[in-house]
Amino acid sequence: MTQISFKGRDILSTEQFSREDILHVCEVAKSFEKVAQKQETSDIMKGCVMASLFYEPSTRTRLSFETAMKRLGGMVVTAASEDTSSLSKGETFYDTGKMVSAYADVVAMRHPKRGSVDELARGCSVPVINAGDGPGQHPTQALLDIYTIMKERGTVDGLTVCLAGDLKYGRTVHSLLMLLRHFSVKLVFASPAELRMPDEYKEYLRDKNVDFKEVDSLEEGIRGSDVLYMTRVQQERFEDRAEYERLKLAFVLDYSMLERCGGVTGSSAITIMHPLPRVGEISMDVDDLPGAAYFRQAANGVPIRMALLAFVTGRI
Amino acid sequence: MTQISFKGRDILSTEQFSREDILHVCEVAKSFEKVAQKQETSDIMKGCVMASLFYEPSTRTRLSFETAMKRLGGMVVTAASEDTSSLSKGETFYDTGKMVSAYADVVAMRHPKRGSVDELARGCSVPVINAGDGPGQHPTQALLDIYTIMKERGTVDGLTVCLAGDLKYGRTVHSLLMLLRHFSVKLVFASPAELRMPDEYKEYLRDKNVDFKEVDSLEEGIRGSDVLYMTRVQQERFEDRAEYERLKLAFVLDYSMLERCGGVTGSSAITIMHPLPRVGEISMDVDDLPGAAYFRQAANGVPIRMALLAFVTGRI
Amino acid sequence: MTQISFKGRDILSTEQFSREDILHVCEVAKSFEKVAQKQETSDIMKGCVMASLFYEPSTRTRLSFETAMKRLGGMVVTAASEDTSSLSKGETFYDTGKMVSAYADVVAMRHPKRGSVDELARGCSVPVINAGDGPGQHPTQALLDIYTIMKERGTVDGLTVCLAGDLKYGRTVHSLLMLLRHFSVKLVFASPAELRMPDEYKEYLRDKNVDFKEVDSLEEGIRGSDVLYMTRVQQERFEDRAEYERLKLAFVLDYSMLERCGGVTGSSAITIMHPLPRVGEISMDVDDLPGAAYFRQAANGVPIRMALLAFVTGRI
Numbered sequence: 001m002t003q004i005s006f007k008g009r010d011i012l013s014t015e016q017f018s019r020e021d022i023l024h025v026c027e028v029a030k031s032f033e034k035v036a037q038k039q040e041t042s043d044i045m046k047g048c049v050m051a052s053l054f055y056e057p058s059t060r061t062r063l064s065f066e067t068a069m070k071r072l073g074g075m076v077v078t079a080a081s082e083d084t085s086s087l088s089k090g091e092t093f094y095d096t097g098k099m100v101s102a103y104a105d106v107v108a109m110r111h112p113k114r115g116s117v118d119e120l121a122r123g124c125s126v127p128v129i130n131a132g133d134g135p136g137q138h139p140t141q142a143l144l145d146i147y148t149i150m151k152e153r154g155t156v157d158g159l160t161v162c163l164a165g166d167l168k169y170g171r172t173v174h175s176l177l178m179l180l181r182h183f184s185v186k187l188v189f190a191s192p193a194e195l196r197m198p199d200e201y202k203e204y205l206r207d208k209n210v211d212f213k214e215v216d217s218l219e220e221g222i223r224g225s226d227v228l229y230m231t232r233v234q235q236e237r238f239e240d241r242a243e244y245e246r247l248k249l250a251f252v253l254d255y256s257m258l259e260r261c262g263g264v265t266g267s268s269a270i271t272i273m274h275p276l277p278r279v280g281e282i283s284m285d286v287d288d289l290p291g292a293a294y295f296r297q298a299a300n301g302v303p304i305r306m307a308l309l310a311f312v313t314g315r316i
Numbered sequence: 317m318t319q320i321s322f323k324g325r326d327i328l329s330t331e332q333f334s335r336e337d338i339l340h341v342c343e344v345a346k347s348f349e350k351v352a353q354k355q356e357t358s359d360i361m362k363g364c365v366m367a368s369l370f371y372e373p374s375t376r377t378r379l380s381f382e383t384a385m386k387r388l389g390g391m392v393v394t395a396a397s398e399d400t401s402s403l404s405k406g407e408t409f410y411d412t413g414k415m416v417s418a419y420a421d422v423v424a425m426r427h428p429k430r431g432s433v434d435e436l437a438r439g440c441s442v443p444v445i446n447a448g449d450g451p452g453q454h455p456t457q458a459l460l461d462i463y464t465i466m467k468e469r470g471t472v473d474g475l476t477v478c479l480a481g482d483l484k485y486g487r488t489v490h491s492l493l494m495l496l497r498h499f500s501v502k503l504v505f506a507s508p509a510e511l512r513m514p515d516e517y518k519e520y521l522r523d524k525n526v527d528f529k530e531v532d533s534l535e536e537g538i539r540g541s542d543v544l545y546m547t548r549v550q551q552e553r554f555e556d557r558a559e560y561e562r563l564k565l566a567f568v569l570d571y572s573m574l575e576r577c578g579g580v581t582g583s584s585a586i587t588i589m590h591p592l593p594r595v596g597e598i599s600m601d602v603d604d605l606p607g608a609a610y611f612r613q614a615a616n617g618v619p620i621r622m623a624l625l626a627f628v629t630g631r632i
Numbered sequence: 633m634t635q636i637s638f639k640g641r642d643i644l645s646t647e648q649f650s651r652e653d654i655l656h657v658c659e660v661a662k663s664f665e666k667v668a669q670k671q672e673t674s675d676i677m678k679g680c681v682m683a684s685l686f687y688e689p690s691t692r693t694r695l696s697f698e699t700a701m702k703r704l705g706g707m708v709v710t711a712a713s714e715d716t717s718s719l720s721k722g723e724t725f726y727d728t729g730k731m732v733s734a735y736a737d738v739v740a741m742r743h744p745k746r747g748s749v750d751e752l753a754r755g756c757s758v759p760v761i762n763a764g765d766g767p768g769q770h771p772t773q774a775l776l777d778i779y780t781i782m783k784e785r786g787t788v789d790g791l792t793v794c795l796a797g798d799l800k801y802g803r804t805v806h807s808l809l810m811l812l813r814h815f816s817v818k819l820v821f822a823s824p825a826e827l828r829m830p831d832e833y834k835e836y837l838r839d840k841n842v843d844f845k846e847v848d849s850l851e852e853g854i855r856g857s858d859v860l861y862m863t864r865v866q867q868e869r870f871e872d873r874a875e876y877e878r879l880k881l882a883f884v885l886d887y888s889m890l891e892r893c894g895g896v897t898g899s900s901a902i903t904i905m906h907p908l909p910r911v912g913e914i915s916m917d918v919d920d921l922p923g924a925a926y927f928r929q930a931a932n933g934v935p936i937r938m939a940l941l942a943f944v945t946g947r948i
Contacts, residue, residue, distance in 0.1 A: 038421060041363040047673040049699055059395040060415055066393040067365055067419040077698040077708075079691040091909030094916075099692055099908065102931030103699040105670060276415065277407030299418030354737060357679040375711040376731055382709040383681055383735040592731065593723030600726075615734030
């Protein structure tokens with residue numbers, strides 16, 4: 001395995017990761033597990049400042065980035081302006097990037113506008129990590145998703161992975177596809193007809209010779225899958241509220257559905273993932289199943305972000 | 317005195333504190349005074365991360381929690397979303413609790429909704445400290461109030477304590493009652509008729525054999541009291557603005573009123589407390605009196621929160 | 633040079649600085665350059681807590697204050713309430729000052745209301761640094777501006793400095809004047825007639841025997857100047873949008889204008905400054921000129937704020 005150096009590089013999109021890169025990030029994340037799990041301390045980021053630029057609320061992503069940085073002994077500065085701050089004064093992201101280069105050693109940025117993080121990175125002379133740019137990319141989430149599959153199943157190769165829910169607008173699943181394609185997986189897309197995987201992504205997968213099929217019921221998606229990746233069906237996507245309610249209910253996972261599909265226990269037990277927050281699409285009666293991995297998945301955000309922060313700043 | 321272990325426990329309500337608990341917390345707070353007063357440094361919370369979840373503005377409580385954590389060598393992560401953050405995406409507090417467990421060693425949470433902190437604590441596997449849940453509880457404030465009385469008067473037992481102002485909606489006084497009842501105090505409730513102490517609390521006190529009386533003028537409350545605990549009469553409680561103005565004025569403490577009541581100096585000088593912020597209900601001409609304890613009271617928030625943070629994380 | 637002690641002093645206005653003070657601050661800032669530029673680490677602020685009270689969004693000023701504090705080993709607590717926080721509950725700045733004294737060792741405060749920082753400082757027993765009080769003062773910006781001129785030109789004495797753009801409402805230029813007057817400079821004010829330097833400042837300069845002239849075109853201002861200090865012409869200053877567009881365009885600096893004025897390269901190359909954010913008044917084709925100093929100027933905020941924090945807390 002050729003180890004690619006991430007030093008000084010931005011993390012903007014999952015497209016920039018090769019299979020080797022992914023495996024390397026996961027390996028380093030694993031080495032940080034004890035620190036992430038509060039059993040050991042570290043100071044490999046000592047003296048290093050991360051600018052936490054979250055121009056949009058995001059409890060989970062922000063907390064895990066800041067926790068990752070601090071548990072490695074680093075520092076965090078923030079201008080936590082969810083109202084887009086001085087950007088509201090009309091500054092370009094490019095200029096913000098120029099400016100923040102002078103203060104921080106690394107930047108984690110989230111913004112509702114697609115392309116905003118790329119633009120900031122162009123102005124920025126220190127590494128920038130995309131923590132989600134609206135409908136665009138969310139590479140750190142996709143990496144922690146792959147890491148979670150590895151931890152839960154031992155491997156990614158050979159698995160059947162069902163992506164379910166809103167496959168049309170869900171940034172998370174789109175980012176994830178671009179990592180999954182490096183593994184020999186079978187994909188199942190389970191969604192309401194209105195929220196199908198867009199053609200561009202299906203073209204992409206055909207181009208990369210990734211095996212996939214589409215189904216329109218959640219149960220069908222579950223049967224035969226090793227991993228179920230649930231996503232949220234957002235109300236704001238629907239003009240018709242009744243339509244939303246109907247579809248939402250059809251894509252709610254609960255214990256009885258899992259039982260019907262034979263995915264509760266034993267060798268056919270399915271690994272259940274979700275980027276969170278959930279708003280009812282996974283019933284709480286699923287939470288205690290051994291395969292319910294979504295809270296462990298959220299926890300995996302810390303070692304993955306530790307690995308990325310350490311990589312791009314050249315501390316590892 | 318049996319020393320109760322707080323390790324791993326949540327601090328959700330003043331109801332969970334026995335007299336021994338209260339005295340123990342105050343004793344430990346006292347041992348942190350030099351660190352809180354910036355005369356010594358400490359690192360007993362080294363490696364420990366507090367999640368600061370303030371879903372509501374609160375300069376004083378938030379600053380004192382974060383100051384307490386940092387002066388003890390701990391770290392703070394925050395997703396300071398006063399617009400209720402991803403909760404606005406509909407996540408349950410339970411799920412937020414599950415998630416934050418993975419990142420932090422301890423959580424300080426404030427939220428405008430009663431019961432929200434309890435729900436988060438149910439999902440959370442690390443200790444949660446309630447920093448105020450709307451009209452619900454505010455246990456850390458009540459503990460620092462008791463601590464202030466002890467520091468100012470040497471003891472709580474034997475004192476006559478007047479609670480004045482808005483006794484109907486004031487969360488602070490309700491939380492405080494549940495600690496005061498462990499001491500042999502006489503209580504005086506001084507409020508406008510519209511803002512009297514609710515029956516449930518009076519029942520509670522009768523049940524616990526706590527001596528109390530109600531008066532409807534501030535002056536009457538002051539005469540004979542050792543401690544005056546003022547609270548804010550909030551405009552938003554009144555539909556009629558003129559009514560608000562009338563009542564507000566009747567419950568303004570100033571130097572001349574104190575002088576008339578003989579509470580200014582000497583052995584009958586009264587200890588004046590207020591949870592702050594004040595909005596005019598204590599005149600600035602009172603600030604320089606030896607008994608004006610409200611700014612010292614605010615300062616006491618640091619050692620008390622230091623004690624609680626150290627307790628629940630098992631660092632002490 | 634008599635070295636004035638800043639220990640325990642507030643930094644509220646540029647008026648409080650003598651020439652010796654300015655030189656001294658710049659000298660100390662220079663000694664912090666390696667730390668600010670991430671080449672060395674420091675812990676001279678160890679154990680020291682800065683309260684970061686930004687009641688208004690300000691990415692640049694806030695990030696540079698927090699970066700300065702943390703790179704010197706200090707701690708930051710914040711109640712980042714851009715909605716003016718508990719002040720919305722009506723607390724006076726005086727009371728907030730009393731309160732924050734109990735928690736922090738030093739305060740950096742920004743607020744949209746003129747005089748707010750002075751009032752907080754009156755209540756506060758620890759040093760307060762004004763990080764901008766609306767139309768009032770912005771002393772740390774003015775100091776970093778002078779520092780930038782020194783670094784870029786070697787000296788301030790003997791230079792011709794053109795202040796351009798909105799000279800009527802621009803807080804930055806007003807604060808800067810009060811420092812420039814300590815040096816033997818020639819000033820040129822280039823602005824639209826509607827946005828001229830107010831009479832009070834011109835009186836002030838005449839009183840101090842500072843040489844200045846007014847011109848109404850940007851090109852005229854550039855010719856013969858050593859330093860060009862651009863400011864933003866804010867749309868909100870104009871009732872008539874068409875008028876705004878006209879004036880804005882007339883005060884846009886681009887490469888071709890600079891070339892016409894002979895300020896691009898060589899011994900007559902002009903040093904171009906801007907407090908940022910810019911919103912189009914400097915064209916990006918200027919960015920790569922050797923004299924384009926505005927991003928270096930933003931970077932200079934860190935060593936200057938390091939010097940001020942270290943001074944007022946007595947760590948230096």
